[in-house]
Amino acid sequence: FYLLSRYKKIPAMAAYLYRKRMAQTNKDRGFVTAPASVMIRITEDCNLRCFFCGQHGRRGVYDQPCGIDGKAKELDASAWKRFIKSIRGRVPQAYITGGEPLLRDDLAEIIAFASGEGMLTHLNTNAILLESRAKDLLNAGLDYISCSLDSTDPISEEITGNKDAYKSAVAGIQALVSTARGPII
Numbered sequence: 208f209y210l211l212s213r214y215k216k217i218p219a220m221a222a223y224l225y226r227k228r229m230a231q232t233n234k235d236r237g238f239v240t241a242p243a244s245v246m247i248r249i250t251e252d253c254n255l256r257c258f259f260c261g262q263h264g265r266r267g268v269y270d271q272p273c274g275i276d277g278k279a280k281e282l283d284a285s286a287w288k289r290f291i292k293s294i295r296g297r298v299p300q301a302y303i304t305g306g307e308p309l310l311r312d313d314l315a316e317i318i319a320f321a322s323g324e325g326m327l328t329h330l331n332t333n334a335i336l337l338e339s340r341a342k343d344l345l346n347a348g349l350d351y352i353s354c355s356l357d358s359t360d361p362i363s364e365e366i367t368g369n370k371d372a373y374k375s376a377v378a379g380i381q382a383l384v385s386t387a388r389g390p391i392i
Contacts, residue, residue: 244300244329247290249317250281253306254335256368257357284313288320300327309336315347322348329353335372337379341386354380 282290291301301321308314309332318328329351330344337344337354344352356376358366363373 242298244302245294245298246302246304247287248305249287249303249308249314250305250311252310253333254310254369255307255333255372257366281311284316284320287317291317291321291324291326295324295326298326300329302329302331304331307333307335309333309340315340315343318344318349319347322350327351331355333367333372334376334379335369336375338375338382341379341382345383345386345388352383 303314303318308330311317314330318330321328327350328348330349331353332355334354334356354376356373357363359373364370366372369375
C-alpha cells in the first residue's frame, strides 16, 4: 500500500528510480555509488507481540529487557535531523521503520524535516495507531506508507497478541485514505 502525498516530490521520485537503476549499472561496472534509500530504524519498541517477529516474538532479540531502564536507548529528534541533514542530496529516500515508529511522539517532526530537506519519506507501520496520527503524518509530508495486515480479524489476536490489531489497522488505513489529498497508488 503506497501513498504519494505531494506532487512536488516527483523530481525526488525520478531521482530515486534513476539512482536505483544507476546503482545496479555502476555495480556492474565496478563503481561505488550512494544508495537510493536509507533505512532509519527509529525505535525498537513495538505495541504488538507477533509470534513470528524476529524482534519481539517468541524467539525475538528483544525478549529480554535491554538498556538501563529496560528500554533500548534511542536517538532523539535532533540527532535524527543531524543524520538526515548529513545525507541530504545524496540519498533521495528515507525509509522509516522500527519496532513500531508510530510509538514515537516526534515522528511527524522527523518526517517533516526529511521532507523539507527534499527527501521522499516512506513509513513502515503495523497501522494500529495510524487512525489518530494520519492527518499529522500527511501534513508532515509523508510520501509512502507500508502497513502490515498479518491476518483477518478472527485470528488476529492469536498472531499479534492484540485482540483489536486487525480492526485498528483497518481503521488507520481508512483514516489515511480519507485524509489524503493526492492520489492513492
